Amino acid sequence: MHKVDVVVVGAGPAGLSFARSLADTGLSLALVEQQPQTALADPGFDGREIALTHASRQIMQGIGLWQRLPPAEISSLRSARVMNGSSPFALGFAAERENVAELGWLVPNHLIRRAAWEAVQGQANLELLDGSSVTAIEPGAAASVVTLADGRRLQARLVVAADSRFSATRRMMGIGAQMRDFGKSMLVCRMQCEQPHKHEAWEWFGYGRTLAMLPLPGGQASAVITLPPQQAQALAGLDEVAFRHKVTAMFEARLGQMQPASSRHVYPLVGVYAHRFVGSRYALIGDAAVGMHPVTAHGFNFGLQSQQRLAGLLRTAAGKGGDIGADALLASYQRGHRLATRPLYEATNAIATLYNDERRPVRLLRDAALRIAQGVAPFRKVIAGHLTQASA
Numbered sequence: 001m002h003k004v005d006v007v008v009v010g011a012g013p014a015g016l017s018f019a020r021s022l023a024d025t026g027l028s029l030a031l032v033e034q035q036p037q038t039a040l041a042d043p044g045f046d047g048r049e050i051a052l053t054h055a056s057r058q059i060m061q062g063i064g065l066w067q068r069l070p071p072a073e074i075s076s077l078r079s080a081r082v083m084n085g086s087s088p089f090a091l092g093f094a095a096e097r098e099n100v101a102e103l104g105w106l107v108p109n110h111l112i113r114r115a116a117w118e119a120v121q122g123q124a125n126l127e128l129l130d131g132s133s134v135t136a137i138e139p140g141a142a143a144s145v146v147t148l149a150d151g152r153r154l155q156a157r158l159v160v161a162a163d164s165r166f167s168a169t170r171r172m173m174g175i176g177a178q179m180r181d182f183g184k185s186m187l188v189c190r191m192q193c194e195q196p197h198k199h200e201a202w203e204w205f206g207y208g209r210t211l212a213m214l215p216l217p218g219g220q221a222s223a224v225i226t227l228p229p230q231q232a233q234a235l236a237g238l239d240e241v242a243f244r245h246k247v248t249a250m251f252e253a254r255l256g257q258m259q260p261a262s263s264r265h266v267y268p269l270v271g272v273y274a275h276r277f278v279g280s281r282y283a284l285i286g287d288a289a290v291g292m293h294p295v296t297a298h299g300f301n302f303g304l305q306s307q308q309r310l311a312g313l314l315r316t317a318a319g320k321g322g323d324i325g326a327d328a329l330l331a332s333y334q335r336g337h338r339l340a341t342r343p344l345y346e347a348t349n350a351i352a353t354l355y356n357d358e359r360r361p362v363r364l365l366r367d368a369a370l371r372i373a374q375g376v377a378p379f380r381k382v383i384a385g386h387l388t389q390a391s392a
Contacts, residue, residue, distance in 0.1 A: 004028040004127075005324060006314075007146050007156040009134055009169050011040055013109075014286025014303040015162030016116035019126055020063040021311035025318045028125040030154055032146070037130045040117050047188035047265030048109035049214050049222040051077065051201075056301045057105065059308050060115075068115035075106040075216045078199040106201075106214050106222075112300070134163075137172050139280035143325075158325040159282045160310065165272040165291030173279040180271040182293065185232035187225045189264040190216065191247060194256025197221050204251075211250060220261050223247055226269065236264045269293060273345050277337055278330035283310055290341045302341050309336050 006022070008015050011033035019029055033040065052060070060066040080103060082091040095103050120126060129148065136147040137159060146154040161169045170177065197215040204211040209231075212224035225247070227235065238246060240260055248258045272291035277284045286303035310333045314324045323329070 001145070001153045001155050002030070003143075003155045004030045005157050005318075006030070007032060007144075007154050007159045008162060009146075009159065010162035010164065010286070010288070011035070011117075011128065011130070012162060012164070012286065013112050013116045013300065014288075014307055015160075016113075016120055017059075017063060017065065017304060018160060018162065018285055018307035018311055020065070020116070020119045020123070021307055022314060023063075023120075023123050023126075025315050026125065027314065027318055027324070030127050030129055030156070031120075032129045032132055032134055032148065032154075034133045035130065037128065040130065041114070043110040043113040043117075045108065045110050045262065047190075047222075047262065048267075049075075049106045049188075049216065050109050050112055050300045051214070052105045052107060053301050054100070054104065056304050059304045064119045065112070065115045068118050069107055069111055072217060073108060073111055075214075076102040076199050077104045077106055077201055077215065078102055080201045080203070083202065083204045106216060109300075134169055134172070137169060137282070139173075139282065144281045157281065157323070158314070161282065161284050161288045162286045162307075163288055165270065165287040167274075167284065167288040169282075170274060170284060170288055173282050175279055175284070176275045178273045178275065180293075182269040182271070183228070184210075184226050184269045185229040186267045186269055187223075187227065187232045187236055187264060188267070189223050189243075189247075189260060190220050190262035191223050191258040192261045193219055193221050193258055195254075197255060206250075209250070213251065213255070221255065221258075223251070223258065225250065229268070232266050236266050271345070273342070277334040280327075281325040281330075283330055283333060285310055289337065290345060292345065305340060306337050309333055309340075 005027040006029045008019055008029055008031045011031050015031065015033075019031055022029060057066055077095075079094040081093075093103060095101060129152070132152070133149045134146055135149050138145040138147075143155050143157050144159050146156060146159060148154070159169070161167050163169055196219065197213070199215045201215060202211070202213040204213075208227075210226040212222075214222040214224065216222055225232070225235065235243070235246060243264075244257070244259055247260075248256075251258065270291065271293045272287065274284050274289050277289045285306040287299065289306055290299075290302050292299040292302060313329050313333055316322075317324045317326070317329055
């Protein structure tokens with residue numbers, strides 16, 4: 001049986017970032033991933049643009065990811081508007097108003113994945129077990145035994161799951177999750193815009209659909225269109241001319257004509273919050289712990305924070321020769337991450353519910369909520385603070 005200090009399940013950005021955060025601790029790690037190394041090293045474009053806060057940038061710089069991103073692919077977010085239906089009113093945020101140069105940054109998801117992979121190359125005490133999956137976890141008093149699909153067995157003092165919001169190991173450990181299926185799908189596609197976007201993002205709660213526009217380099221924008229699943233698939237299946245006209249019309253030509261500039265991708269909208277973030281010698285990070293609705297753009301930011309929070313506790317314990325899988329350590333991680341994520345998770349779900357309710361009284365409430373948020377300075381400041389996360 002192969003013995004390591006930590007088994008990390010999932011080599012996505014959260015799992016790889018966690019592994020990198022433990023690079024100089026002396027802890028031995030085994031990273032278990034279903035995909036082959038070739039896919040990890042060269043991830044394909046998936047349409048998703050990740051909004052990164054100031055805190056996330058600091059974390060990524062600290063573990064050597066930010067430096068590996070192509071500068072030309074990083075887009076500054078300088079302002080944002082939230083709109084409701086046909087109302088001319090918009091809740092607005094601007095970088096200068098918040099005393100920052102940028103509200104945040106937008107980076108393609110596949111480039112974050114590539115940077116995370118590159119960052120762990122040659123890392124001491126780290127081994128990748130690719131093309132494999134976990135079939136069983138047997139917790140023990142001093143260590144857990146992890147069985148892989150090919151029959152190999154690993155013994156570890158701690159198992160860390162970063163295996164998506166539909167985590168299989170979470171179920172193996174008997175940890176349930178609050179799952180919110182919004183009954184909608186999200187279509188994402190890069191569009192070339194006729195008019196400049198001025199580095200402003202839009203969140204537009206229409207009637208029957210939600211639109212977002214994320215500013216990208218080169219006069220492009222990411223169109224994010226939320227619709228009932230069948231409508232999303234029908235839109236994705238249009239020929240290029242019909243798709244161009246349809247998307248331009250949806251955005252009321254506010255950026256002029258919009259020309260498709262990438263492949264189209266459709267994702268289901270499902271929010272997840274694990275009932276517990278820890279078990280016996282087991283912890284959840286990334287989407288396995290908290291899978292956010294994208295309306296507040298905090299999914300990956302929470303993922304980065306979760307791995308940093310857990311890695312910091314492990315670093316301290318290892319430095320003192322302590323037990324990295326101790327119940328008290330894991331309970332401390334759970335308390336901290338729950339405090340950091342639960343309020344915004346619930347607020348996000350409430351926003352998504354409110355702004356997808358098409359009843360007339362609720363439509364009026366939607367507009368009133370935006371006006372209140374704009375008019376009450378302390379409340380607007382709280383929202384802006386969550387948006388930028390100016391410090392890690």
